[in-house]
Amino acid sequence: MRFVGIDPSLSRTGFCALSDGVTVIRHKVTSVKNPVLDRQVEVVTAAREFVQKGDIVLLEDFGIAARFALSGRFVERIEICGMLKLVLPAICAVPLLVVPPTMLKSFVVGNGRADKEAMVKAVESKWGICVSCDDEADAFGLAALGRAFFNGEKIKTSVLSKFAVYGSNRRAINKIKFLGII
Numbered sequence: 203m204r205f206v207g208i209d210p211s212l213s214r215t216g217f218c219a220l221s222d223g224v225t226v227i228r229h230k231v232t233s234v235k236n237p238v239l240d241r242q243v244e245v246v247t248a249a250r251e252f253v254q255k256g257d258i259v260l261l262e263d264f265g266i267a268a269r270f271a272l273s274g275r276f277v278e279r280i281e282i283c284g285m286l287k288l289v290l291p292a293i294c295a296v297p298l299l300v301v302p303p304t305m306l307k308s309f310v311v312g313n314g315r316a317d318k319e320a321m322v323k324a325v326e327s328k329w330g331i332c333v334s335c336d337d338e339a340d341a342f343g344l345a346a347l348g349r350a351f352f353n354g355e356k357i358k359t360s361v362l363s364k365f366a367v368y369g370s371n372r373r374a375i376n377k378i379k380f381l382g383i384i
Contacts, residue, residue, distance in 0.1 A: 207344025216337030260344040265303040297374030310343040
């Protein structure tokens with residue numbers, strides 16, 4: 203079984219798959235010169251190629267940040283997350299789990315307001331994984347959170363309880379357990 207983390211972005215999306223001691227990390231760079239719809243399709247296509255049937259997929263949800271609203275990218279970020287939320291469960295045949303950025307940062311760094319550099323350093327120091335960009339660090343953190351949760355590893359209580367009830371996660375976690383995937 204693989205735990206897959208996806209950090210979606212219109213410019214550089216991070217992908218990570220963890221299974222039986224094997225870690226696969228990639229990122230997909232999309233040209234900012236291309237129209238937004240083309241970049242969204244590129245990201246969804248890359249995700250479709252990366253995700254396999256039976257994967258437990260954790261997707262970083264869009265953060266509500268002023269920089270997205272000010273740049274005009276807020277709606278486009280919501281759209282790409284929506285596209286992935288529709289497409290990925292059909293591929294992996296397992297419900298999708300969604301993680302807010304602050305919850306991911308709390309799990310990886312211990313601080314929900316950690317910056318990109320802190321995420322990269324924490325992934326490298328905590329797990330010994332070398333990543334080439336913050337998108338890969340986020341993707342690895344998502345996959346590691348899923349693996350830790352389902353393997354019963356120790357997770358900070360506030361992160362654990364928030365993850366289990368966030369959005370549609372409660373229903374998705376129950377379905378994954380009911381199906382006997384974990």
